[in-house]
Amino acid sequence: MMTSAQAFRQVLTRRIFALLAVSLPLPVAACSLLESHSSTDGCQGGPREIEWCIAATPEGEGGVDAGDSSDPDSGLPPGTSCPSREDARSQISYVDDVKTEATVKDGGCCYTVVYTTICEGRPYIVDTFARTAVTARAVRGGAFTKSYRADGLSPCVDSLDPAARAALAAQWTRDALYEHASVASFARFAMELLAVGAPADLVEDAHRAGLDEMRHARLCFTLASAYAGEPVAPGRFPFDGNVEVSSDLASVAARAVTEGCIGETLAAAIAAEQLASAVDPAVRAALATIAEDEARHAELAWHFVAWAVRAGGHAVCEAVAEAFRASSPSAPPVIFAGDLTAHGRLDSAQLDAAAARALDEIVRPCARALLAPSAFERNAHGLELRAST
Numbered sequence: 001m002m003t004s005a006q007a008f009r010q011v012l013t014r015r016i017f018a019l020l021a022v023s024l025p026l027p028v029a030a031c032s033l034l035e036s037h038s039s040t041d042g043c044q045g046g047p048r049e050i051e052w053c054i055a056a057t058p059e060g061e062g063g064v065d066a067g068d069s070s071d072p073d074s075g076l077p078p079g080t081s082c083p084s085r086e087d088a089r090s091q092i093s094y095v096d097d098v099k100t101e102a103t104v105k106d107g108g109c110c111y112t113v114v115y116t117t118i119c120e121g122r123p124y125i126v127d128t129f130a131r132t133a134v135t136a137r138a139v140r141g142g143a144f145t146k147s148y149r150a151d152g153l154s155p156c157v158d159s160l161d162p163a164a165r166a167a168l169a170a171q172w173t174r175d176a177l178y179e180h181a182s183v184a185s186f187a188r189f190a191m192e193l194l195a196v197g198a199p200a201d202l203v204e205d206a207h208r209a210g211l212d213e214m215r216h217a218r219l220c221f222t223l224a225s226a227y228a229g230e231p232v233a234p235g236r237f238p239f240d241g242n243v244e245v246s247s248d249l250a251s252v253a254a255r256a257v258t259e260g261c262i263g264e265t266l267a268a269a270i271a272a273e274q275l276a277s278a279v280d281p282a283v284r285a286a287l288a289t290i291a292e293d294e295a296r297h298a299e300l301a302w303h304f305v306a307w308a309v310r311a312g313g314h315a316v317c318e319a320v321a322e323a324f325r326a327s328s329p330s331a332p333p334v335i336f337a338g339d340l341t342a343h344g345r346l347d348s349a350q351l352d353a354a355a356a357r358a359l360d361e362i363v364r365p366c367a368r369a370l371l372a373p374s375a376f377e378r379n380a381h382g383l384e385l386r387a388s389t
Helices: 002-024 085-091 162-195 200-228 249-277 281-326 348-371
Strands: 047-053 104-107 107-113 124-126 130-133 378-379 384-385
Touching: 002 124, 002 249, 002 281, 085 107, 124 162, 124 249, 130 162, 162 200, 162 249, 200 281, 200 384, 281 348, 348 384
Parallel strands: none
Antiparallel strands: 047 107, 104 107, 124 130, 378 384
């Protein structure tokens, strides 16, 4: 019997195929594609040690007693200091570990961290790394906290032990920060759509997707706060005073492959698998919303990339094919021995398996339909694989 997650993957694949049947030119020169595509083996990227810098913490923000930077040679703005390693570990929840105390560089606080690129969702990528805000523990009931709450969403936590609640809080916080970052990613994507002259409906859909991500952030922060037993919300987003907007169609399309065709497709499929095993009504309500929204975001990415291939010709086609070949998504490790599936969380093996299924059943065939359309035929149902292949 087909599971709900299997049915979700089949429906999403058909939806993307139907979209490609309308969007693609006929004929189009095929690009060399997927035979060496490494990312379809699941989330295999693995952790890396990198330097990660955050802003110094003003007194009273972020849950850290920052004190006063009275040393004019410290390199920090007055009235700020760097969080300790332990405080940084509790705040920078989008990295796996913080290994060193801070080193001051260019007025910021830099740490050696263990970092694993997340495999699903539309991240805000700068220099190949996904960037998010840090968490801020605002005053309970304050306006800032309320702005990141979804009314009426209250998971049952009474039967959970402290370790399970802490794990759930950490995992939902990580998701919340990535959903929050997706708002920025879609804002940049909308500007790039304007810069490359994309159709108006794609620009409109990008803005709607950003609003969807805002809703997802509220849902996830609300769940994280419930499990944590205290308000959790995002701090300032680290734009560093600069947002790069590309007007190069090939570059924009290639990043849309990584962030959308792969990332959003995985996000939708993984949310559907989380929903299939979740029991808690509040968690199920949140995941049902997220899964359907992410499916539409995936369709937007495939729609744009198909338009870009048609508009940009072979050069864009090759850039898109290379993006499919080069992408190597990876999932963060889930370090908790207990079973949290009732509350919408999959363990590392389940995440890898879910990602592999999505890549095999959705991303691979849709990428082939996009870039090797000679293997497919159009009919009343959209695209179908030719019987001879």
